[in-house]
Amino acid sequence: MDYLRWGLLPLLVPLIASFFLFYIKNSTKPSQSECSLFPHDHYWISSKRIVTSDGTISGAVEIQGGNIISVVEEGDWQGNIRRGQVIDYGEAVVMPGLIDVHAHLDDPGRAEWEGFPSGTRAAAAGGITTLIDMPLNSFPSTVSVEAFKLKIEAAEQRIYIDVGFWGGLVPENAFNASALESILEAGVLGLKSFMCPSGINDFPMTNASHIKEGLSILAKYKRPLLVHAEIQQELEGYLELKDGADDARSYSTYLKTRPASWEEAAIRELLTVTKDTRTGGHAEGAHLHIVHLSDARSSLDLIKEAKSGGDSVTVETCPHYLAFSAEEIQDGDTRFKCAPPIRDAANRAKLWEALMDGHIDMLSSDHSPTVPELKLLDDGNFLKAWGGISSLQFVLPVTWSYGRKYGITLQQLASWWSEKPAILAGLDLKGAIAIGNHADIVVWKPEEELDINDKLPIHLKHPSISAYLGSRLSGKVLATFVRGNLVYKEGRHAPAACGVPILAR
Numbered sequence: 182m183d184y185l186r187w188g189l190l191p192l193l194v195p196l197i198a199s200f201f202l203f204y205i206k207n208s209t210k211p212s213q214s215e216c217s218l219f220p221h222d223h224y225w226i227s228s229k230r231i232v233t234s235d236g237t238i239s240g241a242v243e244i245q246g247g248n249i250i251s252v253v254e255e256g257d258w259q260g261n262i263r264r265g266q267v268i269d270y271g272e273a274v275v276m277p278g279l280i281d282v283h284a285h286l287d288d289p290g291r292a293e294w295e296g297f298p299s300g301t302r303a304a305a306a307g308g309i310t311t312l313i314d315m316p317l318n319s320f321p322s323t324v325s326v327e328a329f330k331l332k333i334e335a336a337e338q339r340i341y342i343d344v345g346f347w348g349g350l351v352p353e354n355a356f357n358a359s360a361l362e363s364i365l366e367a368g369v370l371g372l373k374s375f376m377c378p379s380g381i382n383d384f385p386m387t388n389a390s391h392i393k394e395g396l397s398i399l400a401k402y403k404r405p406l407l408v409h410a411e412i413q414q415e416l417e418g419y420l421e422l423k424d425g426a427d428d429a430r431s432y433s434t435y436l437k438t439r440p441a442s443w444e445e446a447a448i449r450e451l452l453t454v455t456k457d458t459r460t461g462g463h464a465e466g467a468h469l470h471i472v473h474l475s476d477a478r479s480s481l482d483l484i485k486e487a488k489s490g491g492d493s494v495t496v497e498t499c500p501h502y503l504a505f506s507a508e509e510i511q512d513g514d515t516r517f518k519c520a521p522p523i524r525d526a527a528n529r530a531k532l533w534e535a536l537m538d539g540h541i542d543m544l545s546s547d548h549s550p551t552v553p554e555l556k557l558l559d560d561g562n563f564l565k566a567w568g569g570i571s572s573l574q575f576v577l578p579v580t581w582s583y584g585r586k587y588g589i590t591l592q593q594l595a596s597w598w599s600e601k602p603a604i605l606a607g608l609d610l611k612g613a614i615a616i617g618n619h620a621d622i623v624v625w626k627p628e629e630e631l632d633i634n635d636k637l638p639i640h641l642k643h644p645s646i647s648a649y650l651g652s653r654l655s656g657k658v659l660a661t662f663v664r665g666n667l668v669y670k671e672g673r674h675a676p677a678a679c680g681v682p683i684l685a686r
């Protein structure tokens with residue numbers, strides 16, 4: 182007997198130890214009441230305007246265990262036995278949460294620019310339920326498995342919404358198939374590269390042959406390559422511009438340094454490799470996505486041509502290109518500096534037209550903030566200031582406010598901000614209010630106006646660099662649900678960061 186008891190001991194010790202570890206791990210996991218401002222497992226959200234893929238209905242959405250388990254029209258619902266709690270939002274719009282496929286959260290390494298906690302809280306306040314973090318502006322850039330591990334560690338229990346990650350395609354890894362495969366195996370949702378200097382030392386630019394290599398690897402994983410499409414071309418009279426100190430404060434000077442022909446040149450070059458993505462092509466299964474299109478003229482024509490030829494190509498633009506025009510940007514107001522630049526008002530109208538006609542597939546924020554000092558707000562030098570717009574939490578009211586003139590619908594908003602981005606990022610359970618999907622939902626009042634000032638109770642890391650400060654917008658976010666957790670409600674966030682890092686499999 183004794184012999185048996187002592188013989189079991191070596192087996193029992195690890196068992197008890199692992200039980201203990203399991204307990205510790207789970208007891209540090211936040212409880213539902215910390216994750217959600219409405220801590221119920223099973224409940225209904227009702228409203229007169231619920232945006233589903235089949236149209237906008239009056240009715241209710243049933244949520245259980247973080248998923249949508251039924252969507253019913255008003256008449257059917259009233260007749261049903263309603264189990265669980267009900268939140269009635271009346272006339273407010275209930276829409277799929279926004280998915281922002283292009284945000285720079287700069288964590289780890291430059292968290293003072295933004296960071297996972299502040300960036301995801303701002304996103305939640307703006308109705309964004311998932312964002313995909315760009316591989317640059319954090320340090321190190323996400324260009325290796327080691328760097329990707331640091332990213333995931335930095336996100337652990339610090340994200341308030343779900344976050345996926347793009348990896349970087351750079352000259353160093355482009356011809357190294359096993360390096361690219363290992364970062365894809367580790368779970369990045371796709372890759373991103375630049376065709377011009379990115380402004381970040383450890384993220385150098387790629388050329389068409391790097392991109393061709395990247396696409397052939399991505400084909401196996403059926404994941405996309407996102408490209409910043411601008412190629413530097415010779416500029417006429419550039420040297421004189423650079424020397425004139427006054428000129429550097431004028432927006433038109435900056436605009437001349439990045440003409441539309443740079444976008445056009447990049448896209449023309451890209452299309453020589455996107456042919457590979459056609460059915461039967463060398464990189465069939467891969468997909469090329471052009472980020473932040475600003476030029477609505479020749480560049481857009483080239484993209485249309487590629488699409489009609491069967492290339493697997495999509496394109497996004499950003500709210501700042503749809504809201505602002507070069508003519509309106511004041512001298513020295515470097516909040517509006519971004520690349521490619523915001524162009525003339527006629528170009529803006531053409532971007533809207535292309536979006537309405539479906540030639541531009543989706544929208545993203547390209548939220549790329551920095552510390553106010555690097556925006557050189559006092560100096561106002563457009564040529565030296567950091568390029569990047571800070572706007573994450575306002576993309577929904579901005580798209581709505583500026584789009585009303587063009588007659589945009591709630592259905593289009595959901596397509597540009599949720600459905601198409603989910604497809605790009607391969608998020609099967611997100612992007613629509615549909616049975617079986619994650620309960621990722623934004624509730625908002627399109628008619629309610631808000632003045633954007635630095636006192637707004639929505640989280641802003643550096644209000645002074647926000648591009649929308651001082652403007653009046655229409656559309657107020659009331660509530661944001663991520664996998665059933667009410668993470669944001671009228672100026673308040675749930676106490677714990679219960680977002681999940683999304684890894685591709």
Ligand SMILES: NC(=O)NC(NC(N)=O)C(=O)[O-]
Pocket residue numbers: 285317318379380381409473518519520521547549568569570
């Ligand atoms: N390093 C950056 O964040 N660059 C970004 N800057 C912009 N858009 O001005 C971008 O996406 O190209």
Ligand SMILES: [Zn+2]
Pocket residue numbers: 409472473520521
């Ligand atoms: Zn870019």
Ligand SMILES: [Zn+2]
Pocket residue numbers: 283285315547548549
């Ligand atoms: Zn960007």
